[in-house]
Amino acid sequence: MCDKKNSVLFTDTECVVLSPYFKLTDESHVLLKVPRKDNMYSVDLKNVIPQGGLTCLFAKATPDESNLWHRRLGHVNFKTMNKLVKGNLVRGLPSKLFEINQICVACQKGKQHRASCIENLIDLKVKVIRCDNRTEFKNRVMNQFCEIKGIKREFSVARTPQQNGIAERKNKTLIEAARTMLADTKLPTTF
Known part of the structure; x- marks a missing residue:
């Protein structure tokens, strides 16, 4: 034919x-x-380089494979992992459908703490931190820390609280990711 x-x-x-x-x-x-x-x-x-909704044609990842990639990608959620597969955005990430099969204890622990702790950024390759003009971000210790680590700080404009939301959300995401990865290694909470 x-x-x-x-x-x-x-x-x-x-x-x-x-x-x-x-x-x-x-x-x-x-x-x-x-x-x-x-x-x-x-x-x-x-x-195969996936195009469009091709991911649906592939096999589902095993529970162990899903958990492995969840941890390798810094405990990113499974919806985001599938977007990464669909867009072919991560080299080496298999073209499979990732599904959550159990609750990630490290994710729960990492997101339950609300304390702002800049030391958790030490192991991350952070280049820029957006912060508001509060004294916790503008002091000699913080200046020295950022200078040693090569971190640039961007401050929001004074008396514009609407800009603080962006900085707070981005910093919260970084802190939660660092805390989650630390919780996953089962280190003591002092770290």
């Missing part, structure tokens, strides 16, 4: 043979193209 330039479409209920004059009206619906070689269409899943 294909040698006669016909197109073949397989669905969940039937196989449709289309005329040689059939043309796709919208290329954005194509999720995967595989070349024909020696009268075979071989899909090498390790070398």
